[in-house]
Amino acid sequence: MQVTVHQDKCVASGQCVLAAQDVFDQRDEDGVAVLLDERPPTGPHDDVRQAAAVCPAPAITPAGS
Template identity: 65%
Template sequence: MQVIVDEDKCCGAGTCVMVAPDVFDQRDEDGVVVLLDAQPSAGLHDGVREAANMCPAAAITLDES
């Protein structure tokens, strides 16, 4: 799995951080998503998928090929 984030789309909701804190964080100054792990281990995939699905700005995309 490859995780891609579009910082320009991010609205700073923080849902991704709550769902997958090992993969996502937020910048202190503006709350924009910070990608901590672009290729998370298999054990984190379900949380990453949930974070992508819950993102209100659709700023997280996944390449699972």
């Protein structure tokens, strides 16, 4: 799986971090999401999909298996 965060769309809600804290974090200065791992191992794939589903912006794009 490859994950993309569209930072220009991010509204800094933090839902992605709550859903997949091993894959996402937020910048201290403005709360915008940042990727910790753009190709996470198989384990957190469901969490990444959940993060994309709950993102109010939709600023997260998971691609692949």
